[in-house]
Amino acid sequence: MAVQQQAGTVRRLKVWDPWVRLVHWSIVLLIPFSWWTAETGRFDLHFLSGYAILALVLFRIAWGLVGSETARFTHFLRAPGAALRHLAHLRRRDAPLEVGHNAAGGWMVLLLLLLLLAQATLGLFADDDVLSAGPLARRVDGNLSAAATSVHVRLFWLLLAFAVLHVLAVIVYRALGRNLVKPMVTGVIDVPRSEPLIAPRLGSPALAAVLLAGSVGFVWWITTLRPDSMF
Numbered sequence: 001m002a003v004q005q006q007a008g009t010v011r012r013l014k015v016w017d018p019w020v021r022l023v024h025w026s027i028v029l030l031i032p033f034s035w036w037t038a039e040t041g042r043f044d045l046h047f048l049s050g051y052a053i054l055a056l057v058l059f060r061i062a063w064g065l066v067g068s069e070t071a072r073f074t075h076f077l078r079a080p081g082a083a084l085r086h087l088a089h090l091r092r093r094d095a096p097l098e099v100g101h102n103a104a105g106g107w108m109v110l111l112l113l114l115l116l117l118a119q120a121t122l123g124l125f126a127d128d129d130v131l132s133a134g135p136l137a138r139r140v141d142g143n144l145s146a147a148a149t150s151v152h153v154r155l156f157w158l159l160l161a162f163a164v165l166h167v168l169a170v171i172v173y174r175a176l177g178r179n180l181v182k183p184m185v186t187g188v189i190d191v192p193r194s195e196p197l198i199a200p201r202l203g204s205p206a207l208a209a210v211l212l213a214g215s216v217g218f219v220w221w222i223t224t225l226r227p228d229s230m231f
């Protein structure tokens, strides 16, 4: 009886498509893996991990332009004032339920994606002068490659700092009664029927598959640009 009542008062909205979730949780695994492989000198694996991150982020950016409504940058990037208003509402615990990223989270998402893109791209040009060089390192001037290496090493800590901030924000939302993790795992939110929220339009799986294959193909092509054409 209680379950029927529950089912009657709550409806399920699919807010995150499988592609956004795939990208997100793959990146969560690949970041510590990239760090560990670099620290332990397993550069073949480090390169593979970096290529995977680059392909996933390129796909996510393309999906942010033409994909599901909640994945689109135009859906979640709003004026900075809207982000501040959201945070003020959050403090008063009266922030409205939203489908997709809220105005403050949207900026964090953009920042994380750009940091990931920069980190993976710089890795292509990095060269430790001993064991390993990214596929494009020897195609550019040595000073440029040295600069890319230096920024690649340092940017990781900035990326980590923002990733930690991101996870802390998710924990704060949980403490304020909003579970954001479950929807990022299942794709679904439960909303009271009284809430006038509309289910977002989800992107075409065929288009997602083509974009993902295109991103993987593009990154694979970059790996072939290494002068000795090895991986």
Ligand code: HEM
Pocket (backbone or CB within 6 Å): 020, 023, 024, 027, 028, 031, 060, 071, 100, 101, 102, 105, 109, 112, 113, 116, 159, 163, 166, 167, 170, 180, 181, 182, 184
């Ligand atoms: C265990 C650690 C993590 C948890 C629990 C977590 C949780 C989440 C949740 C709940 C969201 C959705 C937020 C919302 O509802 O608006 C999200 C989004 C996102 N997170 Fe994480 N996150 C974690 C680690 C990371 C890391 C390490 C990164 C990358 C540095 C990252 C990057 C992102 C990005 C880019 C999005 C936006 C997803 C999209 O629209 O594609 N997350 N995360």
